[in-house]
Amino acid sequence: MLVHTRLGQQPCLSGRSNTAYRVIRCQAAPTAPSPIPEKSSLESRTKEGADNGKAFIHLIPNNGRWENGIPPVMGAHLMASGTISPISVSKGAGVDVTPHQFQYHDTETEASVMLYVTPEKAQAGLVKLVVEAAEAAVKAKGAFTLVLSGGSLPALLGPLATAKGIDWSKTHIFFVDERNVPHSSPDSTYKAAQEALLSKVPIPPAQVYAIAEGLPVEQAAVQYEGRLVSIPAAALPRTAEGGFPVFDLILLGVGPDGHVASLFPNRPETSASKGWILPVKNSPKPPPERITMTMPVINAAKEVAIVALGAGKCEIVQRVLEVQALPGALPAQLVRPRGGKLKWLLDVASAEGLDTAHWNEGKRFPRSAF
Numbered sequence: 001m002l003v004h005t006r007l008g009q010q011p012c013l014s015g016r017s018n019t020a021y022r023v024i025r026c027q028a029a030p031t032a033p034s035p036i037p038e039k040s041s042l043e044s045r046t047k048e049g050a051d052n053g054k055a056f057i058h059l060i061p062n063n064g065r066w067e068n069g070i071p072p073v074m075g076a077h078l079m080a081s082g083t084i085s086p087i088s089v090s091k092g093a094g095v096d097v098t099p100h101q102f103q104y105h106d107t108e109t110e111a112s113v114m115l116y117v118t119p120e121k122a123q124a125g126l127v128k129l130v131v132e133a134a135e136a137a138v139k140a141k142g143a144f145t146l147v148l149s150g151g152s153l154p155a156l157l158g159p160l161a162t163a164k165g166i167d168w169s170k171t172h173i174f175f176v177d178e179r180n181v182p183h184s185s186p187d188s189t190y191k192a193a194q195e196a197l198l199s200k201v202p203i204p205p206a207q208v209y210a211i212a213e214g215l216p217v218e219q220a221a222v223q224y225e226g227r228l229v230s231i232p233a234a235a236l237p238r239t240a241e242g243g244f245p246v247f248d249l250i251l252l253g254v255g256p257d258g259h260v261a262s263l264f265p266n267r268p269e270t271s272a273s274k275g276w277i278l279p280v281k282n283s284p285k286p287p288p289e290r291i292t293m294t295m296p297v298i299n300a301a302k303e304v305a306i307v308a309l310g311a312g313k314c315e316i317v318q319r320v321l322e323v324q325a326l327p328g329a330l331p332a333q334l335v336r337p338r339g340g341k342l343k344w345l346l347d348v349a350s351a352e353g354l355d356t357a358h359w360n361e362g363k364r365f366p367r368s369a370f
């Protein structure tokens with residue numbers, strides 16, 4: 001059985017953002033030694049930016065990990081089709097970003113970082129999280145709305161097929177983003193989700209909301225938004241402010257440049273404050289055309305989990321969790337579900353660069369020195 005223990009005497013980090021992070025070690029036994037090294041050196045320096053009490057900006061520190069703040073190669077992005085992502089063309093944090101259209105906003109996010117000893121235990125933790133969310137949602141409103149990402153995430157979902165506690169007849173599946181490729185393409189998120197999970201569970205096909213294939217990307221986005229808008233609020237409630245859909249659980253991955261969904265660094269789609277679904281053209285990661293949920297939709301969810309496993313995620317995990325970038329430079333830092341919960345699921349390899357010993361020092365944002 002997994003045991004969740006808190007790290008340190010004061011588990012919560014509070015800040016002006018109200019995003020209080022706590023670190024939860026999920027280990028095989030309560031007495032198991034900590035697998036996460038706790039480094040003491042903090043090299044980062046930051047300059048405080050504007051602060052009007054509601055929103056604030058900080059300049060990115062140069063912590064020297066990436067030259068010019070740009071990840072040199074999006075190496076983890078070998079696509080299933082065999083396409084290799086080129087050198088990142090995402091604009092790096094703090095580089096060539098004027099004027100800057102992003103801001104961090106005050107939110108009431110309750111955030112946890114779940115540290116697992118192995119990727120298998122992290123996968124089991126993910127399954128448990130989905131089952132718990134499904135049970136709670138079905139009990140509360142008779143339906144469970146689950147949103148999936150692409151990339152490496154769908155392959156982790158296989159064990160959900162045999163997990164107890166999910167009523168598939170009351171489950172509705174959505175996609176946080178999709179590549180504009182045929183559903184038969186190895187790069188299709190729909191195909192990956194079908195193969196890993198959806199073809200193995202008794203979910204009514206009408207409850208799998210695939211993003212349409214074979215359409216111009218703008219049309220696919222409009223059509224998907226239309227389908228979502230038509231779902232009754234009893235199953236998919238809307239926020240009082242802005243009328244955004246409140247999904248029960250959104251599962252995100254994070255790319256090596258900090259993108260989530262198809263919201264890439266310093267792009268207009270990433271700063272969009274209106275709309276549910278947007279088309280993306282000229283994506284810095286192939287394929288170039290995508291359809292994505294917007295950040296307000298992600299942040300309207302009841303619960304969001306960002307899953308980042310393996311050594312390939314180590315650098316970006318450290319950067320997102322410990323270095324406050326200019327808002328928009330690392331889209332994963334904009335994920336702060338309003339009034340909801342945020343969980344990061346990490347394993348030893350992806351958490352290796354974290355300096356968790358300093359997380360209890362009462363800094364404003366997890367995690368770099370001020």
Ligand SMILES: O=C1O[C@H](COP(=O)(O)O)[C@@H](O)[C@H](O)[C@H]1O
Pocket residue numbers: 076077149150151152153177178179252253254255256259260261262285
């Ligand atoms: O292109 C995408 O990349 C991210 C991250 O993928 P990963 O393979 O590095 O885990 C993914 O979350 C997103 O849905 C996808 O479209």
